[in-house]
Amino acid sequence: MQIISDSVLLFRRHLDTTMKSKISILIGMVQPVLYLLLFGPMLEKALPDASGSNAWQMYVPGLLVQLGLFGAGYAGFNLIPDMRAGVIERMRVTPISRLALLLGRVMRDAVVMLIQAVMLTLVAVGFGLRAPLVGVVGSFVMVLALAISLASMSYLLALSLPTEYLFAPVVNTVALPLLLLSGILLPMTFAPGWLSVLSHFSPFRYIVDGMRDLFLGHYATRSVLEGAIVAGVLVVGSLALGTRKFVQANS
Amino acid sequence: MHSVQVQDLTKTYKTKNGLVEAVAGVSFDVAQGEIVGFLGQNGAGKTTTLRMLTTLLKPTSGSARVAGHDLSTDAQGVRRKIGYVAQSGGTSPAASGRSELVLQGRLYQMNQADAVRRADQLIQEFDLEDLADRPTVTLSGGQRRRLDIALGLTHRPDVLFLDEPSAALDPQSRSLLWEHVRKVRENYGTTVFLSTHYLDEADALCDRVLIIDKGRVVAEDSPENLKAQLGYDIVTIELATDADRAEAVLAQHPAVQEVKAQAQGLRLTVEHNDRVLLQFLRTLDEAGIEPLSIQVERPTLDDVFLSITNRSINLPGQQPMNV
DSSP states (O other): OHHHHHHHHHHHHHHHHHHHHHHHHHHHHHHHHHHHHHHHHHHHHHHHTTTTTTTTHHHHHHHHHHHHTTGGGHHHHHHHHHHHHHHHHHHHSSSSOOOHHHHHHHHHHHHHHHHHHHHHHHHHHHOOOOOOOOHHHHHHHHHHHHHHHHHHHHHHHHHHHHSGGGGGHHHHHHHHHHHHHHTTOOOOGGGGHHHHHHTTTTTTHHHHHHHHHHTTTOOHHHHHHHHHHHHHHHHHHHHHHHHHHHOOOOO | OOEEEEEEEEEEEEEEEEEEEEEEEEEEEEEEEEEEEEOOOOSHHHHHHHHHHTTTSSOEEEEEETTEETTTTHHHHHHHHHEEEEETTOOOSSBHHHHHHHHHHHHHTHHHHHHHHHHHHHHTTTTTTTTTTTTTTOHHHHHHHHHHHHHHHHTOOOOEEEEEETTTTHHHHHHHHHHHHHHHHHOOOOOOEEEEEEEEHHHHHHSSEEEEEEEEEEEEEEEHHHHHHHHHEEEEEOOOOOOHHHHHTTSSSSTEEEEETTTTTTEEEEEEEEEOOOOOOOOHHHTTTTOEEEEEHHHHHHHHHHHHHHHHHHHHSOOOOOO
């Protein structure tokens, strides 16, 4: 199918660009380790191990979502130099599928995020994480969904803002409350009533909760189901919105 | 056979101050194999029109057929048949020219082997052999522009759209670029539609010129006819002294439309007349004035452009619409 081959073509180009830059590979690998190294050691005191589980099973899923928010969430930055150089416009004049213009990039971002997630998890095992393989793999599926939707929304934002200067402040402003409301640093069960209610408006809360259950080896739970549904809706919705923007993009 | 047929195309933008008509209804045809220039100042509506004809922007109203496909109902058909080189180009700074050319072929659904072969061919045709493997960011403006045009021609389009192809290029790169554009038409019969605000570019390159001003086409003809239409020559007389007296006696000549004093003498706008120079010399001689030099120039496209756009400013209803 044309859409698939178009997407794969652009995916390979974008992945090539990323892989050609040694600095971006280095940064991509250092980032997840920093999360563990600079925050993890405090964790064991803050969240003492409960019976049959340890703090890392709570913390690592949150970290994965945080990695997504601050990695794929900023994917739009990659679009800005291409918009400025006219690359997007050059591609929009060709018969290539508009969905592929988005998917090619998003697939690259998803692969980068998946590699980072695997690294982070492996390093976390060194720190003391123990979790069932099936649950971890299931979490990675959610990580992929998260990367796809965050990257799409990030591209949508980059294409929509009147000036590129606004991109960083807007992403920061959106990402920070989403991060805090998702119970990434501490579980939302610690939150007072009003904050807990508010947190249910963050889609990432459901994903974090779902991933935590998966890490604990609880597969058939309400949280996992909710997380999966939210992830699915996010992927479809963000791709649809993002593609629409590439059809009419003014850049 | 027309390559481009445009009928009453308009584009209106909403702004805080109301509606702005960037393109106020343009109609024109471009024949197959013709090089047509869209001439106008910045903000006249050139780029907006080009972006509509290349499927990047939806027209507010009007219709167009480009390379045999209807713009509004068959944008994909249009895309397959046209090449577009934007004002800013379209190469990724970190990528090499060769990889961009191969990708471009693949974007037009060539297979990898064909795309590589086509890239080699274009690299040769556009003298890019020594540059093709460097990141495009290291190329000079003129070199990058050649690469941009090669990219636009990758799929052998029927119609090539060039937006301000020689903006910011040095004179040598410009004439080299024009050479390439002419060759494209010569060798492949490609129709070329370009926008420019350089009158010499339109003069040097185009079979026909459309002058656009405030979103409307205000004149349309070959550069030669447009210049002939103006019908005035510019006579420059260099004088050491007596400029005032010379101005007084020459102003009485029936062919003189306008006399302007300038630093070194006079500049006269004169009805085209082969004997006028002799008569001027005689008049000056009778008045005892000896000019240092006397020179006559046929009007340039600049003069045509200024005369036409000035005139159109005075016509009612041509200002951008404010509602």
